[in-house]
Amino acid sequence: MxxxxxxxxxxxxxxxxxxxxxxxxxxxxxxxxxxxxxxxxxxxxxxxxxxxxxxxxxxxxxxxxxxxxxxxxxxxxxxxxxxxxxxxxxxxxxxxxxxxLPSRASGEPTGLRVASQNLRADNPDPAATVAALLRTEPDLIALQEVADDGRIAAPLAARYPHRAAVSTVALYSRYPIRAEDGVDTGLGWTRALRAVVAAPGGDVTVYVAHLGSARAGQTTTRDGTVEALAAAVRADPAPRLVVLGDLNTASTDRSFRPLGRLLRDAQADAGRGFGFTWPARLPLTRPDHVLYRGLTPTTAGVLATPDSDHRAVTAGFR
Known part of the structure; x- marks a missing residue:
């Protein structure tokens, strides 16, 4: 009261x-x-x-x-x-x-166009996924989780006569491949390759990699494969080099630093936005990358493709 x-x-x-x-x-x-x-x-x-x-x-x-x-x-x-x-x-x-912000990169990709796609091992129609990639007219196509090479050979053979492959990763090229080797990333089985491509303007060394998976509470294997790939790149004397593939880590992740110290990110330098690729329907992160040194990127982007749980990444260089 x-x-x-x-x-x-x-x-x-x-x-x-x-x-x-x-x-x-x-x-x-x-x-x-x-x-x-x-x-x-x-x-x-x-x-x-x-x-x-x-x-x-x-x-x-x-x-x-x-x-x-x-x-x-x-x-x-x-x-x-x-x-x-x-x-x-x-x-x-x-x-x-x-x-x-608008990209500072400019010009047409006069030297090399690349695309990378995780096909998904149980992809019901990998040929359709690859057909979507072909519409971007890349010079190099890097593929991961290639479960049945025969299903994608037909649409690729005519335009990409040169091929390097190991285990479930592959590189298809318009230009001759001078050398190819598997790259040990510590998984116990080889899931990365190194190829030397006779591209316009000189050889380009290309790595195609599918690094260890990362899940909640389980990143040790993935982190080790990042370190192993970084060690291979660090020891590689090639002046022009590109790394393509599903690295199972985002560029903001601390585990990405070993690669980030050695290579530049085409999406960051020539793309716009975060370039998220996974999961394909509503991407929330970017495990798929185009990394490089010794080249100048002019374009970078993400492509929605059918039947895969990843979107593809693309880039152009001069």
């Missing part, structure tokens, strides 16, 4: 009433600060059972949390919460915003 003092109701002081209420927008502000902390410090999270690696790979998607937080701050009519939301927005923009 309100006390009556001198015939006047004792009204609660406005300041005391506000103090009793939770600060407006407190939850939104705290969430925004936590999001900013994750964006800045995800690399410090221990990679226990692959959690740190998973968090690294997910950082481009964390920007999706900013608009809902901003809307919540507006609905709560909290200025300080809205200011707090600006913190992760700015951090994310600095880290990932450049991917959406």
């Amino acid at each position: 309100r006390a009556v003092i001198g015939g006047v109701l004792d009204e609660p002081a406005p300041d005391r009433e506000r103090a009793r209420r939770p600060a407006r927008g407190l939850v939104v502000g705290v969430l925004a600060v936590l999001l900013a902390a994750v964006l800045v410090g995800h690399g410090l999270v221990p990679n226990v059972r692959g959690f740190g690696s998973l968090l690294d790979s997910a950082t481009p998607l964390l920007g999706l949390a900013v608009p809902p937080l901003a809307l919540a701050a507006v609905l709560r009519r909290s200025r300080w919460a809205l200011v707090a939301v600006l913190l992760p927005a700015v951090i994310w923009s600095v880290q990932h915003g450049a991917a959406w």
